Amino acid sequence: MATESPSIDQLSDEFLAFSGSPRSPMGDAVREFKRNKLAVVSMIFVIMVVLTAIISPLLTPYPFALQNTSFARSKIMEPYVITTDRYDKCHWKGTPLDFGCTVFILGSDALGRDLLSRVVYGTRVSLAVALVASSVSLLIGLAYGTIAGYTGGRADEAMMRIVDFLYAVPVLVLIILMQVYFKALTRQGATGFAGTLIGWNQAMGGMLFLFVAMGALNWIGMARLSRGQVLSQKKKEYIEAAKSIGTNDTRIIFRHLLPNIIGPLIVIETLAIPGYIFTEATLSFIGLGVDPPTPSWGAMIAESTQGIRSNPHLVLIPGAALTLLTLAFNFMGDGLRDAIDPRSHNR
Amino acid sequence: MTKFIIRRILFSIPVLLAITIFTFAVVQALPGGPFSTVGEKSMPEHMRLIMERRYGLDKPVYEQFFLYLKRLAQGDLGPMFKLRSQTVNDIVAQTWPVSIQLGVLSLILGFSIGLPAGIIAALKRNSMVDYMATFGAVLGASIPNMVLAPILILVFGVWLRWLPIAFWGADPPFILGIFPKPTLEFWTHAVMPTVSLGTAVSAGIARLTRASLLEVMGEDYIRTARAKGLRERVIIIRHALKNAMIPVATIVGPLLAGLLTGTFIVEQIFALNGMGRRFINSVSEREYFLLTGLTLIYALMLVAGNLLVDITYAWLDPRIRYE
Numbered sequence: 034m035a036t037e038s039p040s041i042d043q044l045s046d047e048f049l050a051f052s053g054s055p056r057s058p059m060g061d062a063v064r065e066f067k068r069n070k071l072a073v074v075s076m077i078f079v080i081m082v083v084l085t086a087i088i089s090p091l092l093t094p095y096p097f098a099l100q101n102t103s104f105a106r107s108k109i110m111e112p113y114v115i116t117t118d119r120y121d122k123c124h125w126k127g128t129p130l131d132f133g134c135t136v137f138i139l140g141s142d143a144l145g146r147d148l149l150s151r152v153v154y155g156t157r158v159s160l161a162v163a164l165v166a167s168s169v170s171l172l173i174g175l176a177y178g179t180i181a182g183y184t185g186g187r188a189d190e191a192m193m194r195i196v197d198f199l200y201a202v203p204v205l206v207l208i209i210l211m212q213v214y215f216k217a218l219t220r221q222g223a224t225g226f227a228g229t230l231i232g233w234n235q236a237m238g239g240m241l242f243l244f245v246a247m248g249a250l251n252w253i254g255m256a257r258l259s260r261g262q263v264l265s266q267k268k269k270e271y272i273e274a275a276k277s278i279g280t281n282d283t284r285i286i287f288r289h290l291l292p293n294i295i296g297p298l299i300v301i302e303t304l305a306i307p308g309y310i311f312t313e314a315t316l317s318f319i320g321l322g323v324d325p326p327t328p329s330w331g332a333m334i335a336e337s338t339q340g341i342r343s344n345p346h347l348v349l350i351p352g353a354a355l356t357l358l359t360l361a362f363n364f365m366g367d368g369l370r371d372a373i374d375p376r377s378h379n380r
Numbered sequence: 381m382t383k384f385i386i387r388r389i390l391f392s393i394p395v396l397l398a399i400t401i402f403t404f405a406v407v408q409a410l411p412g413g414p415f416s417t418v419g420e421k422s423m424p425e426h427m428r429l430i431m432e433r434r435y436g437l438d439k440p441v442y443e444q445f446f447l448y449l450k451r452l453a454q455g456d457l458g459p460m461f462k463l464r465s466q467t468v469n470d471i472v473a474q475t476w477p478v479s480i481q482l483g484v485l486s487l488i489l490g491f492s493i494g495l496p497a498g499i500i501a502a503l504k505r506n507s508m509v510d511y512m513a514t515f516g517a518v519l520g521a522s523i524p525n526m527v528l529a530p531i532l533i534l535v536f537g538v539w540l541r542w543l544p545i546a547f548w549g550a551d552p553p554f555i556l557g558i559f560p561k562p563t564l565e566f567w568t569h570a571v572m573p574t575v576s577l578g579t580a581v582s583a584g585i586a587r588l589t590r591a592s593l594l595e596v597m598g599e600d601y602i603r604t605a606r607a608k609g610l611r612e613r614v615i616i617i618r619h620a621l622k623n624a625m626i627p628v629a630t631i632v633g634p635l636l637a638g639l640l641t642g643t644f645i646v647e648q649i650f651a652l653n654g655m656g657r658r659f660i661n662s663v664s665e666r667e668y669f670l671l672t673g674l675t676l677i678y679a680l681m682l683v684a685g686n687l688l689v690d691i692t693y694a695w696l697d698p699r700i701r702y703e
Contacts (some may be wrong), residue, residue, distance in 0.1 A: 201395040201686060203637065204676045210406045210675065213663050219409040249645050290476055311524055318526050318645055318658045334526050341530050343692075349534075352527035360522035367518070 058281030065372040073367020075361040093150035098326040151328035166309040169248035173256025182263030215242035262294040304366040458669030479654040490581025500590025520583030529576040636685035
């Protein structure tokens, strides 16, 4: 017993105790990220927007689709505080209103819907798209790239040929075509499985088909990246060591390979989020995004650009929301990338 | 090199064919044909059949497809259903130049602002200029053109009244089919759409140029060049920049795709008679041949753009050899 030499763990503990605070790659990355104030602020902002999206019903004075029908159509309420008269009835510039006495902080859109409520609910669509599109891209791309890279040989070649092939496809045009088809299908109605899907899609305000269309091709870049990562890790000693003691492939992939490559890939996926938000806004702008009356910032901007001369705030407020969210994701993504990229540490 | 280019072109043929098939299939699957309505009313059955026979829509799908391919091979993109005095070729001839002019101007703007900004930021790293350029680039990349365009219209069109708020300042026929007459009207009309579209381009280029140049400046051969006593200007222009441009060249492909997306929005907002707007409208107007034709042209542009990137790549970095 007394002759037993200290284990690796004990040695490394002693080493760490000697060298001061323990440093792990993860700890380094966190420290590096925290040094970037802009990135930290952006991350806090993103978290706040996520919370806003979750508790939107509590933050909004009205449902997003409720129209104030006391006004003729296309009459826009300016940002205005509504006061009550002596009969306790709400008025706006002399006209009695349908619903109770609440403040229209940002006024209404052309259909008499509260702008604030719609902008707040709009976070849901943008964030849902950001989350789902990036997760789908990561999942499919990672699985595809890992299988291709790990298997190697003929299978790898064939799988990458498919990716090369899809790479030449104009993604947005294809998304538009798919959305055209889905919209037409929804209008026509269907039975069976397609009918069920249409039902779910309508329940989600048109987001389900949007996810399908956007997820269908967005994984290609991620597949290439993951394959590259897998190829570079595959030849490393730790994989060889695992193989030599007879670990099976599934275990090597999930326990050894993936944990080593997933961090950078997640960060790269974060950098793609602004692109997904833009794509959703673009689709909604041209009327192929979510279904009305689901509020999407892109659709809100599209509805109001015609009247920008008289009501600029109807464009500027959703526009500011869209820009700020993208800006926050960009700063956050940059900060994350700098934090995990060792080359940028010394810059 | 020539062999490589030829192989790439040959490889793009199945891609284009697959896109044609996909588009054709989607269009076929759409409920409601182009002649199911006349204006707001539904078209009488016998008239619909006559119209469909006239355009060959009563034939089996595969026959229609081969007929389309045959005409495509002859450079005929097919007829228009609603605007019967024109063909899809006419529409493309009118609108494609506008989109190309807009896209090229935006690219020029993007490079002429993005490159110098990125270079200066990298050379004066961690200075005030660098921080401002970096921040500006992130801001430029974050503001969507659907937000930037209305702001520009509001400020320069409505409040200051300096620039026209809509339309393209040049009409077909263009010089050689593509170049606009460089009149004052053209330039004033071009400013706001170009800036709307080009800002994101210049932001992307500036960010990449800065990162890439910083990386190159840390390489050994730059130290060698310094040790030889070369002037800083020569080091940067002759040695560093050329290599720093390699990653920048690679984003031209995605950039083209981004420009394409942008034209949908910008052409809509500024009411330009460009291809992006026609593409969007063709969806609701059920101009099936136009929809298929424009999809093909977009695919063609993307394929050509990627090929161009690969060629630029090989030119910038002679180490890259294509077997």
